[in-house]
Amino acid sequence: MPALPLDEAGKYVAGAYVVFVVLLAVYVAxxxxxxxxxxxELRELARFAEQRNGxxxxxxxxxxx
Amino acid sequence: MYGKGxxxxxxxxxxxxxxxxxxxxxxxxxxxxxxxxxxxFYLHVPLSIVALLGFVAGGVYAILHLRSGERRWDxxxxxxxxxxxxxxxxxxxxxxxxxxxxxxxxxVWDEPTLVSFLIVFLLYATYYPFxxxxxxxxxxxxxxxxxxxxxxxxxxxxxxxxxxxxxxxxPRVFATTAGGLPGSMMLAFLVSIAAMALLWVTLVKLxxxxxxxxxxxxxxxxxxxxxxxxxxxxVAPEV
Numbered sequence: 237m238p239a240l241p242l243d244e245a246g247k248y249v250a251g252a253y254v255v256f257v258v259l260l261a262v263y264v265a266x267x268x269x270x271x272x273x274x275x276x277e278l279r280e281l282a283r284f285a286e287q288r289n290g291x292x293x294x295x296x297x298x299x300x301x
Numbered sequence: 302m303y304g305k306g307x308x309x310x311x312x313x314x315x316x317x318x319x320x321x322x323x324x325x326x327x328x329x330x331x332x333x334x335x336x337x338x339x340x341x342f343y344l345h346v347p348l349s350i351v352a353l354l355g356f357v358a359g360g361v362y363a364i365l366h367l368r369s370g371e372r373r374w375d376x377x378x379x380x381x382x383x384x385x386x387x388x389x390x391x392x393x394x395x396x397x398x399x400x401x402x403x404x405x406x407x408x409v410w411d412e413p414t415l416v417s418f419l420i421v422f423l424l425y426a427t428y429y430p431f432x433x434x435x436x437x438x439x440x441x442x443x444x445x446x447x448x449x450x451x452x453x454x455x456x457x458x459x460x461x462x463x464x465x466x467x468x469x470x471x472p473r474v475f476a477t478t479a480g481g482l483p484g485s486m487m488l489a490f491l492v493s494i495a496a497m498a499l500l501w502v503t504l505v506k507l508x509x510x511x512x513x514x515x516x517x518x519x520x521x522x523x524x525x526x527x528x529x530x531x532x533x534x535x536v537a538p539e540v
Contacts, residue, residue, distance in 0.1 A: 245337040248402035252341045252395040256348070259391050260500075267507055274514050277530050281518070284527045 303510040307503070314503045317496035321489070329489035341399040343489055347497040349392040349418065353456050355385030355501060356425060360453015363446035375442040376538040378449045380508045382428055384501055389422045413466040417459050424452050442538060512538070 325343045332339035359381035366374035396415065397407045409415060431448055435441040482490060522529070 242337050245402060248338055248398050249340045252344055252398045255394045255398070256344055256391055259387065259394075263387055263504065267511060270511050271514070274511065274518055277518055277522075280530065281521060281525065281527055285525055288525070 303506060303513045307506050307510060310499070310503045310506060314496070314499040317492070317499045321493040321496040324489035324492050329486050330483075332486075335403055338399065338402045341395055341402070343493045345392060345395040345399055346490070347494040348388050348395065350494060351497045351501045352385045352388035352392055353421070353460065354498075355381050355388065356421070356456045357453050359385065359449045360456075363449035363453065366442065366446045367450070372442060372538065375446060376509065376512055378446060379432075379538045380505050380512070382425060382449060383508065384504050386422070386425050386428075388497075388501065389418070389425070392418065393422060413463045417463045421452075421456060421459055424455065428452070438538075445538075 321343070325340055329340075329343070331337055332342075359378045362374045362378035362381060365371070366378060396418075400409060400415070401407045428445070428448060432441055432445045435444055481487075521527075
């Protein structure tokens, strides 16, 4: 086949590069969602640990009294 | 631990990708035969080379896992294969676009390079159902490693078989006879390969970092005897 004219070839070239960028963007978005979930769980865990420490502290004070 | 150097690597990747794109569109000359459409070559071929090498790397890490029994090698193997499958999707789509533009067809079944790559892709597409069909994490890791080693050995064999095939419809990059890439095109091509390899390494490191953080979180939850969060995730390898 003869070489396509620039205006027609441009659409194919742009299409190929856009596919690559979209693929990359989807992957990065999924990874960002995963990291957000980890961050949220970490926050919950920190709250849980603080809550438990508070309860232990209260128990200790009650026993001392 | 895995996140160390990720920022530097990311910056290097962005710089390499920018350099590659500049060379592709502003330095490398138009191909005499294919014209502007040949610019897809600088994306399609580096993607395929990195994807295939990634599959082999997955096999190498699987060997390390089988030899040592350390779970982290299994996670490395899993992440390498995962990223290479994603790159392979890119190879198939960009290849189809290139084929349509230069041959007039989205797919050509009698072209060994295309069909062999599709076979490799389909082979690795079965890795996930195969892996997640096994519930016991130890057995899952062991069987997945055996799969990764076998499939990883198939990749270079497949490449050799295609090279030995007679069809010359698919363009050869490093021709042994006269007519290989001229210097300026070769420079753009090599920089593109380096950029794609850097991108692959960065994404592997990013995914390993996320897996490591997830694993540490689970350990912390167990140590604190905290209630498990929402829905349980599938048994994916952890670092």
